[in-house]
Amino acid sequence: MNDDSDWLAVARAQAGDEAAFAELVRRHQNRIVQFCYRMTGSAQDAEDLAQECFVRLYRHLHRITPQAKFSTLLFGIARNLALNAVRDSRRRLQTVVPALDSTREIQGAGKRPDELVHLKELDDAIRRGMEALSPAHREILVLREFNGLDYDAIARVIRRRKGTVRSRLARAREQLRACIEKAGGCER
Amino acid sequence: MRRHPSWKAWSAWVDGESADTERMRRHLEQCAACAEQVKAIKGISTELGRLPVLDVHPAFVTRVMARVKESAVEKQRSWWSRFAVPMAMTASFFFLVGFAIVWRTMPSGTGNPAEGTSSMTSRLAEVMVGYGEAATDGEIWELDVDDSTTADELLAGVAQTDSFALLAKALDEETDLDTLVASLDGQEMAAFNSLVREYQGENLTL
Numbered sequence: 001m002n003d004d005s006d007w008l009a010v011a012r013a014q015a016g017d018e019a020a021f022a023e024l025v026r027r028h029q030n031r032i033v034q035f036c037y038r039m040t041g042s043a044q045d046a047e048d049l050a051q052e053c054f055v056r057l058y059r060h061l062h063r064i065t066p067q068a069k070f071s072t073l074l075f076g077i078a079r080n081l082a083l084n085a086v087r088d089s090r091r092r093l094q095t096v097v098p099a100l101d102s103t104r105e106i107q108g109a110g111k112r113p114d115e116l117v118h119l120k121e122l123d124d125a126i127r128r129g130m131e132a133l134s135p136a137h138r139e140i141l142v143l144r145e146f147n148g149l150d151y152d153a154i155a156r157v158i159r160r161r162k163g164t165v166r167s168r169l170a171r172a173r174e175q176l177r178a179c180i181e182k183a184g185g186c187e188r
Numbered sequence: 189m190r191r192h193p194s195w196k197a198w199s200a201w202v203d204g205e206s207a208d209t210e211r212m213r214r215h216l217e218q219c220a221a222c223a224e225q226v227k228a229i230k231g232i233s234t235e236l237g238r239l240p241v242l243d244v245h246p247a248f249v250t251r252v253m254a255r256v257k258e259s260a261v262e263k264q265r266s267w268w269s270r271f272a273v274p275m276a277m278t279a280s281f282f283f284l285v286g287f288a289i290v291w292r293t294m295p296s297g298t299g300n301p302a303e304g305t306s307s308m309t310s311r312l313a314e315v316m317v318g319y320g321e322a323a324t325d326g327e328i329w330e331l332d333v334d335d336s337t338t339a340d341e342l343l344a345g346v347a348q349t350d351s352f353a354l355l356a357k358a359l360d361e362e363t364d365l366d367t368l369v370a371s372l373d374g375q376e377m378a379a380f381n382s383l384v385r386e387y388q389g390e391n392l393t394l
Contacts, residue, residue, distance in 0.1 A: 018253065025249050037242045047245060054252045055259050119240055126239060144203065145236045151205045166205065170196035177228050180235050 006070035014061050021061075025054050028071065031147055032078050038142040039082035039135070040089070041127065049085055053078045068156075075147070075157045079139055086135045122180075129179030137172040144169055192222055195229075202229045 006027070012020035032053055037046035056077050057064075067073055130138055136158075143149045143157060151169075155162045193201070193212055200206045216222055245251070 018256070021256065022249055022253050025252050029244050029248050029252075033242060033244045033248070043242055046242060047248065050244075051248070051252050051255055055255050058256045059259060119238065122235060123239055126236065145233055151200075151203065166200050167196060169203075170194075170199035173199055173229055173232050174195060177232055180232060181228075 003069055003071075007066045010061070010064060010066070010070065013058075014064070021058060024057075024070075028074055029054075031071065032074060035075065035078050035142055035147055036082050036085075038130070038146050039079075039139060040085050041130070045085055045089075049078065049081045052081055056081075069153060071149075072153055072156045075143065075149070075153075076159075079143075079157055083135055083139070125179050125182065126176070129176040132179070133172055133175055137168050137175070140165055140168045141172040141176065192219065195225055198222065198225050199229055202226060202233075 006024065009020045009024045009027075013024065029050065033046050033050040036049040036053070037043060040046055040049065053074065057074065064073065130141075133141065139158060140154055143154045144151075149157065151162050151165045154165045154169075158165070193208075193215065197206065197208075197212070201209065201212050206212060216226060
């Protein structure tokens with residue numbers, strides 16, 4: 001993903017080019033949906049939140065000025081939405097990270113049945129582990145492990161110092177390690 | 189490196205975010221306990237990497253663009269409701285205030301303007317109504333009117349304030365009041381406003 005071409009698309013969208021905005025959505029949809037999915041655990045919520053993220057981006061398009069990375073801006077919006085959703089779901093006393101139960105959600109094509117069973121077990125273990133993490137720890141783990149952001153980028157997204165990112169990520173990994181080892185994940 | 193680096197330090201090292209990369213690598217070659225920690229950290233990434241990925245719905249972009257268009261329509265609608273209603277309410281407010289002032293400054297009983305009010309009083313009321321209508325910056329204009337205050341008392345008060353000597357003079361000379369009010373700067377407007385409030389406080393009204 002090229003940041004220059006992202007900012008170019010932003011400039012075109014700011015000038016009223018809807019196709020340019022659609023191109024931005026197309027480029028970043030996967031990363032934003034995956035982030036929201038790992039934060040909420042719900043496929044439906046993830047797509048809704050990701051949609052809302054892009055709609056908000058569009059609404060504030062006129063105020064946007066080029067930063068170092070366009071994705072940082074986008075993850076910042078997605079992060080706020082996801083944290084609100086997690087907070088709301090906790091208020092409604094629902095599970096924060098529900099299990100993957102729809103076949104549409106799993107890219108299972110070409111996998112053997114035993115592999116799919118293992119994936120399901122592993123997903124359950126990680127789901128429990130992620131659920132046990134506070135949203136503040138979870139977001140950093142997701143941004144690093146699933147979205148591949150470096151510490152500087154994560155610090156900008158969550159508006160904290162790099163040292164905080166470092167500490168929280170280590171703590172999140174420590175907690176998750178316990179869950180995965182319990183499920184025998186690392187031994188396979 | 190005599191001491192073992194912490195889990196936190198190894199976590200950063202695995203991500204390539206450690207400042208002490210080379211020394212830690214050398215330590216790792218000689219320390220089985222730390223090697224276990226690094227293996228565990230890398231194992232987490234490996235396991236997370238194996239997790240199923242959510243397929244984004246094929247119509248995702250289309251849905252977003254549909255919502256973007258809806259949002260643009262809503263934005264226009266909300267602009268209209270945000271400004272049109274308050275503007276209509278403000279206009280109604282000034283109309284009612286103006287109407288009340290004119291009604292209260294009218295002579296009671298006979299309807300003869302010469303009775304109970306002077307031409308100066310009505311001129312001043314005119315200024316105030318004009319001022320109220322001109323105050324589009326959201327300042328609330330309120331004026332209680334009663335016929336116990338004479339125009340002379342009011343004008344005497346106006347004349348005591350330097351900024352309004354001109355206004356008092358203009359009233360005497362029947363200058364075009366619209367032009368006069370329009371010529372007041374922000375500070376004079378504010379002083380005028382405070383002057384009238386002072387009159388209201390003393391129950392000195394038109």
